[in-house]
Amino acid sequence: MSKPAKDSHPVKFSTKSPLKIALVEDQPKVRDNWNQLINSFPDLSCVCLCKTGEEALRLIPEARPDAVLMDIFLPRMSGIECTSRLKALMPEVRIIILTAMNDEELVFMALEAGADGYLLKRTKPADLRMALLDVLTGGAPMTSEIARRVVESFRLKAKTRDESLRLSAREEQILLLLAKGHSNKMIADNLEISVDTVCHHLKHVFEKMHVSSRTEAVVRYMASKKPADS
């Protein structure tokens, strides 16, 4: 399962040492701009810049960042495949997918492959920082469309998955409310639980998604190419 490694990086965003961010982006200008923007925040620091997915698989395990910003369109190995392989190498790392355009189908695929969240490239830097911090505390953002897809995907695969990887009744309830457009706050009010509990449930949903996708992905990718063991 997805227990973090022994010396996992403690998630903290208000201490002196800035959070370490890795960036995977094939376009040099975009990469530079992101690098500059990330470094302009005192509590964020870009520690690793990769041009391709292959490079990311080589460099990121050494750099040991807290979070990875991954472009979805990369030459040869796509951002989705890279996410899946990277998660297999270092399950504790948080991966955020970057897309130029809003395409929830791709985003969902990325989430299934193990991504913890997604951002549009045009996101304001302040929002980027908030999203990064959110993801690092486990509260991945989820739109109603993604919530609907998650429910559908779990229902579809319910028969082939073992008990521990199915959605609990409460989790499904929360996802369905999300799909209806309710905010976390409204859901909390509706179900008479705290917002934190809602977030906690969502975190669980993501973990289940990642774990099941990881086992599937490992089977899928082991067949084609054995990833370098860390």
Place this chain on the structure above:
Amino acid sequence: MFSHGMLRAGVVLALGCLILMAAWSQEAPVLVAAPAVTINTNIDDPKEPLKDSLSERGSHNFSDMGSWIWETNTYDRQTVRFWRSFEIPAGATVSRARLRITADNEYILHLDGRELGRDAEWRHLYEYDITSLLEPGQHVLAVEAYNSSREAGFMFGMQVGLASGRVLKIKSDSSWLIVPEDVPGWENKTEPADSWRPATVENAFGLGPWGVMDYIDLVPPMQPTFIPFWQTTWFQVLILSVCGIVCLVSFSLATQLLLQKKEKQLLLHERARIARDIHDDIGTRVTQLVLQGEVAQSELPCGSKTRARLEQISEEAREVLLAMDEILWAINPRRDTLHEFSTFVCGHAQTFLKATPIQCVLDVESGMSAEAFDLPFRRSLLMAVKEALNNAAKHSGATELLLKIHRRGTGLIVAVQDNGKGFDPLQVKAERNGLANMNQRLTEVGGSCRVTSQPGKGCRVEFNIPFVQMRRQGWWSNWRSSRRYARPSPSQPATRNL
């Protein structure tokens, strides 16, 4: 389309032909000669009076035979054509008719222009039974004889017994006429020409170099046979040509369909390409612009004028990207499904209402995954829903808005319902709040729009697009609409559907 009518007409025509031919074939027998030949034994000396050939097949009584006749001149490799006509009296019934023939060296026997048989052995006499071929009226005997070398002769004898007891006898003699070589279709001629000369008698039967024949070959009696109409040549030709025409028509239809399909495929391809180009090229560049603006801002001190302006530029560029998102969504053929439509509309509603105090609640029917929802429909419907959302945001003062997308029987229903202050539909001018606009967008694609509201009780706008309309416009009359896109008439602005 015209093709259906044509096919139906073709089938009716073919059936009509069949019935007609079935009726016709009952009256028109076609003759075929049985090919088998039986050989009679050698001729013995007659001990008792012989029956003549009319009463006994293969009789040794040769009293009915004529003389050996030929042309005046005899030479090797010579062809001579003998012609004679005779008449069966009107009202008479032929009870039996037999003829015997031979030639040195070969003969071809025609009766009424039709070949009855041919052979090439002067030591044999060939006996034909032609009872069933003779009807009252004029008949023509035509014999083409061929001499390969030296002596030549043609020998013939025929007896026709009538029901009245009368017997007609025709023998080879000088009453036969010799037809010159250059007369085409001579065996069909019913009247002789003046230039036809009588044949020359050479020897009586049994005399000359030939003597009496050793064998009599019995040619099996000629029988009229009914050939079923489907075996006749002309019918088969007809059927084949009908089949050919049907094949051609189907082929052309199939090609047309294929072409349409290909055209549509091409259109989808092109749309996908345009979407990709916009995404990869313009999208990436404008994104780059946004980032560059942000970087430039971060390099300037807070509160500087240029920084505020740069922020404005970035914001503008973001809006360009947002607008492009929608254009891409419209163009991309991957989005031509109900599911993609509801996803986009819901996403739009949520983003749009985030900036307002209205809480957006969605109610989307599940399982609408891959059903086709072509560009003109989803585009028009999206525009209409946007209009409705805009109205709600501007005028309703609602706290909650329900966006409902579901199928009802024969169509897709999209309802936008708010809990705002509502209005009296009768007192609101349609043009003012975009109701007319929504209506027009829906009627353009064959749908309808209904607004229900009461003061103080919110407002509900319901859009309805029947699936039949979608399907019909979707592919059946696709080629027509594609023509329309290609050459828009002034009354129908093509840009609206794009």
